[in-house]
Amino acid sequence: MVKKIIFTLAILFLLFCILLFVCYAIIENSSSGKTYNNVQNIPKNRVGLILGTAKKLTTGKANPYYTNRITATVALFNAKKIDFVLVSGDNGSIYYNEPTAIKKDLVKAGIPKEKIFLDYAGFRTLDSMVRAKHIFNLDSVTVISQKFHNDRAIYIAQKKGLNAIGFNATDISGTNGFKVKLREYFARVKVFLDIATNKQPKFFGDKVDIK
Numbered sequence: 001m002v003k004k005i006i007f008t009l010a011i012l013f014l015l016f017c018i019l020l021f022v023c024y025a026i027i028e029n030s031s032s033g034k035t036y037n038n039v040q041n042i043p044k045n046r047v048g049l050i051l052g053t054a055k056k057l058t059t060g061k062a063n064p065y066y067t068n069r070i071t072a073t074v075a076l077f078n079a080k081k082i083d084f085v086l087v088s089g090d091n092g093s094i095y096y097n098e099p100t101a102i103k104k105d106l107v108k109a110g111i112p113k114e115k116i117f118l119d120y121a122g123f124r125t126l127d128s129m130v131r132a133k134h135i136f137n138l139d140s141v142t143v144i145s146q147k148f149h150n151d152r153a154i155y156i157a158q159k160k161g162l163n164a165i166g167f168n169a170t171d172i173s174g175t176n177g178f179k180v181k182l183r184e185y186f187a188r189v190k191v192f193l194d195i196a197t198n199k200q201p202k203f204f205g206d207k208v209d210i211k
Helices: 001-030 064-078 098-108 126-134 146-158 173-196
Strands: 048-049 086-089 114-117 140-146 163-170
Touching: 001 146, 001 163, 001 173, 048 064, 048 126, 064 098, 064 163, 086 098, 098 114, 114 126, 114 163, 126 146, 126 173, 140 146, 146 163, 146 173
Parallel strands: 048 086, 048 140, 086 114, 140 163
Antiparallel strands: none
């Protein structure tokens, strides 16, 4: 009896691992040729969508994912590969506001504030992509994040009728990078669940024209 239970659990674990890798591979393949590392090679889009993250790590140190996304956005704007920036992130409380923090740093880096629009309801990547299309009236967009995140965002965009390419901010190696990459496997499984259940953003709201 015990052997049967162990065997069943082992089979279930193996199937779950296969599921993780299959979901990861599908999303990886779907974005093939749609992400760029070099600002000179990426096609121009009117709007660049920077996906939010915390400015600080739980240790209080600067979050390199955040810093590198700021750098990538500024590089795109200065190269005239985008005309406007849409900042989409979590604004879940008065103590946590990703879009406002990002806007301040973009302005500090030289992007005019009138060129920056804020999406305060980008609680998840799905919310950000759907709202970019339906609230901010975008047909195409350049997503700005690390490559693993861009891949997932582009896949969601494809399924939601938004034409997206990605500009890859510098990724992170080491322990922190490994933890984030590990979580990404589970996040990609969640993408398929969300699409299968037609998951919608937490909020919609009034439409905003970026101009």
